[in-house]
Amino acid sequence: MRRRGNRLLLLVGLALASGAGAAAAQTIAITGGTLYPVSGPPIPGGTVLMQDGRIRAVGRDVTVPPGAIRIDATGRWVTPGLFHARTTLGLQEVGSVPGTNESEQSGEVKASFNVAEGLDPATPLIPIARLEGVTTALTGPSQGLIAGQAVLIDLLGEQVDSLLDRTPAAMVINLNESSKEAGGGSRAGALLRLRKLFADAAEYSRRKSDYSRNQMQSLSAPAQDLEALGPVLAGALPVLATANRESDIASALHLASEYHLRLIVQGGVEAWKLAPELAAARVPVIINPINDIPNFDGPGARFDAAALLDHAGVPVIIVEQETGGPRNLRWAAGHAVRFGMPWDHALAAVTLTPATALGVADRFGSLEVGKVADVVVWSGDPLEFASEAEHVFIRGVEVPRSSRQTELLDRYRQLPPAY
């Protein structure tokens, strides 16, 4: 795994020096609210100081420098920006219109497929999500035995490079019904094929010079895919494995142990049945807490699964996959609370826990000095319907309170509309 290439860093640098940089350079103090830093206990009457896109101070006794913009958050709740760990934001506009879908490549083994260059920073779906406090998202593919590489984006930026935070951020694989085809129609076959791919990737990595001299037996995937599996086998790039049935999650745990993978289980419908094993292996589980419909890929679906995993000590990451879109993330966390997860754990499940699992907790997921200034001021409990996000900051820049939806609303408030 690597951070963005030098070219990207250079572009970001240029962006910072221009308009976006000017906004980020402002010093902003959010004062008087109750801070929920996630990394520590709530701080009533606290201040968050943001400067140059970073959090510079958090606490009760913060000196606000002269000239800083002050936002009075008295009576408000202040949290880190929300981190959505399973989206197609920027990759999918209208589900049924293929021309607006960039998250999938055909085939079963696509380890080298990275979605980044298909991102559309102009998608109207990003403003809709960030108006509900979502500031960071993992976005990527989902289909195939090896679906490809997901990337991490900030929900602010006019160019792909300013949107991208880390690429790749995870390798997505499937260990469920959907990948049986890749294994000749059986789960065991899919695992066999995966092990062969991993073995070939290791062999390729050891003998690249032999490969280039054509002195190797044929390998089970093109060199570019085996190359892309290198960081996975080195334990550097997290593997996001979709697995729902208990036996599939057990297979994922076996694979992780054999190959020293940085495993994250996604879906996890029956993960609650293996909660002790997952907790012992410190394997995080990405779960949609409202998915309680049984099917043969996860017959043991239940609405309190997130709480059961959390109680067992499994790092729980909450996502939503509703048709209403990623804007519903905070309410997905609320559902977990409704069915027994402690409130602070549920907030962590949409902030610090995903940041930690994806190796970016040095920059995201909590209100701490030095972190990226992704901060939301809420009118009340962010997990409640009655509350709304009043201010959303991404990299220290307040995002505009408009979206395609707000424009439609404004147009049709009065009928007939003034076209």
Place this chain on the structure above:
Amino acid sequence: MIAFPKATAFICLVGLGCAPTSHPALSGVQPVDSLTASWARPQYPSTYHRHSNSPVFIRNATILTAAGPELTHASIAFRDGRIVAVGADLTPDPDATVIDGTGKFVTPGIIDVHSHIGVYSAPGTFAESDGNEATNPNTAQVWAEHSFWPQDPQIDLAIAGGVTVIQALPGSANLIGGRSATLRLIPARTVQEMKFPGAPYGLKMACGENPKRVYQSRGPSTRMGNMAGYREAFIRAEAYRRRWDQWLSTHKGDPPERDLQLETLAEVLRGHILVHNHCYRADEMAQMLDLAREFGFKIRAFHHAVEAYKIADLLARSGTAAAVWSDWCCFKMESFDAIPQNAALLQQAGARVIIHSDDAIGIQRLNQEAAKAMYAGQHAGIPVTREQAIRWLSANPAWALGIDSVTGTLEPGKAADVVLWSADPFSMYSTADLVFNDGWLVYDRHDPHRRPASDFDLGITSPGAGR
């Protein structure tokens, strides 16, 4: 069983012959031929019977009656399936089970006008895929109840969400998808045991992208093709209705040959079957209102109605209800203009608003979808009260299904379809703790033995655990 006040509606349970004046099955005099003719016999009648339950008295709760202002520190009493009293200063009957509602909320049972539970059942294999007879753009002859599987485990999940009545609908592949069934959501072995006594049938129709996508190779493949398809079907239905009505008044010669497809459409023209129309776009809803005028029927409700806010004035005038999601968006072009304030803008314009699910997960938290829609309005400066929002889930869908004289509000004489919530039902943290369906306690969150579990769950999950 509750006596249904509208005799004409009860007549419609009979397949044909809902002609209100002259049907022999209703005259009390049975002509000989009706003893052998299929059309004159009961058609898959309801076998529902009310389950016995001791009288219940819930005291000191906040009560959203859906018929008036929110009542605080109030009580509700029901007995033999009927609400006896609602209000302050009530005393329980000596034989009543008294439930303390302190800090809790009481609402009518939730009614979902758009469900595919039981016709698209879990576990979701092809074997349970019984919702779309996608073999012809017009399948007015099919009845959703003939697909309905009472052991769908999704039924139990919906009950746990406080839902007491659903309309099970055919899918939206076809221009005319078939008859719906209005069902009480209770554990049962047969769909007949669930059929809401006296409820009129609905007819599922669909606009827009789905039919033209499904039939693009054989047609219709355009929206104008869709319109031509509806018109052709109703022109034939007009002639069929005329033939039958004429024969029923004279009984001369052989009766016309029975045609299931036209029989259903003729009942729409007679006003006995209520039209439920899947329709997203504002301009298309306006076309459908004109279609209904052309053939002299009413569209009872537009379903999904994502762009209803653009014609809220038109819908308020037409009297057609708008059944909407809170915020579903962007999965296809006709959903691309979805806004979370849709319901609030409709309410403000005086239209009849319903929150529906169309989804086995969404049906479990319709109260939350209403909350999202209500607060989306409030946050945008569109006033919506809780008294209005509760009607989106109960009184208004009851009207759309033609059962509002029986259920949908908490008023004396109405059916005891009652939910006790742990807290404000418009709060994220609220759960349905007790669900009474027609007075029967079908669900108790705190009693594992009072949580229904379908046959499918046995040996697969621990029944009632986390479900």
